[in-house]
C-alpha cells in the first residue's frame with residue numbers, strides 16, 4: 505500500500521515484537537515507517553518482511569558510509585528487499601554516492617536513494633569538534649548540492665534547512681526531515697528541530713517522527729494530534 509502522507513514513523517524499538525505491536529496500531533494508508541539501526545540489528549530483514557506484509561512502505565535508515573563498492577552492495581541488498589527508501593551518508597563522497605546510484609540503476613531497482621547531510625542532533629559546536637568549521641546550515645547546503653550532483657533523490661536534513669534547499673535543489677528533490685517536535689514534545693537529544701507545521705511550511709517533503717509518537721502515553725493520540733496540526 506502506498507501513502508500520500510508526509511509522515512514517517514521511526515520504529516526505534518528494541519525488539520521485533522515491540523515494533524510490530526506499534527505498527528499494528530498504525531494505518532499504512534496514513535503513514536510510512538522507518539527501520540533504523542537498533543531494530544534492524546536486532547531483527548534483521550524479518551522486520552522488513554513483516555512490515556511489508558502489513559502494507560507499510562519502509563524507509564531503511566542504516567546510513568551506509570563505507571567504500572563505494574561496499575555501499576553499492578549494501579544499497580542493492582536493501583533495495584532487493586523492496587524497501588521504499590534507503591540512505592547513505594553524503595560525507596562518503598561523490599564516488600560512493602554515484603556507485604550506489606549506478607548499482608540500483610543497473611539492476612532496475614526503484615528504491616529512493618537519499619543521503620544524510622548533517623545529523624539533526626548536531627549543532628555548530630559538534631561540527632567544530634569534528635573539524636567542520638562551517639555552520640550546520642552551510643554544511644548541509646554543501647552536502648545537499650553534492651548529493652544532487654551525485655544523482656541522489658534527496659537528502660536527510662533538518663527542517664530548518666528545507667527552505668534554502670528548496671531554492672537550491674528544487675521542489676522534487678526530497679527533503680526528509682527528522683528532528684520534528686510537536687509543541688507537546690521534548691527535544692531530547694535533537695538540536696535542529698521544528699514543529700510538524702513549521703517543517704511542512706518550510707518545504708520539507710517528509711517528516712520523520714519517533715519518540716513524540718512512540719514514547720507517548722497514547723501513541724495514536726499523539727499521531728492524530730500531528731495529523732490535526734497538519735490539516736489545520
Ligand SMILES: O=c1ccn([C@@H]2O[C@H](COP(=O)(O)O)[C@@H](O)[C@H]2O)c(=O)[nH]1
Pocket residue numbers: 514516540620622623624625660661682683684692694712713714715716
Ligand atoms: O539527522 C538525522 C538522521 C536520522 N535521524 C533518525 O530519525 C529518528 C528521529 O527520532 P526522534 O525520536 O523523533 O528523535 C531516529 O530514528 C533517528 O535515528 C535523526 O534523528 N536525525
